[in-house]
Structure formats: C-alpha cells, structure tokens
Amino acid sequence: MKSKLILIAVMLLLGTGLSFGQKEKMRTDDGPYPHSRNYHLMSDKHHGPKIPDMTEEQETQMKTLHLEMGKFMLPIKNELKEKEARLNSLKTAEKVDMAAINDQIEAIGALKIKMEKKHAEHEQDVRKMLTEEQRLHFDMHIGQKGNFHKKEMMMKKKHHFRH
16 A cells, blocks of 8 residues: 555656746746747737838838727736636626526627627728738638737747647
8 A cells, every 4th residue: 555655746746846847847948938939029110010111101001000999908817817817706706696606608709799899890990001912912811700910920820849
C-alpha cells in the first residue's frame, strides 16, 4: 500500500514537472505570452484585408470608420463582459435561479446581435468607399464573419508552429 502511494506521488510530481516544462517551451523571448512575437500583428495599421491601391483619401476614410466603430463597440464589449461575468455567477450560485440565468443569456444575445449588426453596417460603409476592383478584393478576403484579421492571425500562428 505504501509503495503504491509513493508511486502515485512520484507520477504526480513528474506530471506537474512536464506540464510546467510545456508552458516554458511555449514562451518566447519577447514576452510572457505564448507566441508574443505575433501579438504586434493585431495592432497592424490595416484593420482587415489589405486592400490594393488605396488612395490617401480612402486611407483617411478607413481610419475614421475604424475609430467610429471602436467608439461604438467599446462600451458594448465592456457591458458584454459584465453580463458574462454575472451569468457565470448565476450559474455557480448556491441556489440556481434559472429565470435569472435565462434573462442574462437573453441580454448577452441582444448585445451580440447589436454588435453583429454594427459589423455588417461597418462592412457596407467600407465597401461603399472602394472601387469595383478593391471591393472584389475586400469581399474575397473578408472571411466567414467579416473577421479577416483573425483568419490572418491563425495563418501566421500555423506558420510559426512549423518553425
């Protein structure tokens, strides 16, 4: 019995050591986060597909649209995080109130719908300012939910894992 306990303790220690080793292996010299070398890509000058032959006027319009979008989305994203935290609290309460949980889920859904509608409107505003060729490029690279940049990040991460 005692030898079994010692064997289990040794296995736990080895398992813990291996998991810490894996975390360290994923870190880079650039920071504490896995693949932090790629994090700067998220703040790229272009927010979305790199559209060819953009004029200075189009670049300025794009920056203005992006700023307006950010101003609109920030309070909604903050409220969404608050509601998700509240939902988590409701789900893990001593006495679970399903009506309150369902109401919170509805409120979260309403915020997500509001965000999706704004994204759709934003895409159309961008499309309006483009030439036919640029619009075709934009439409071909926008991604399933209009999140080209996220798709681009996934591609870069896959490339990073290969090296």
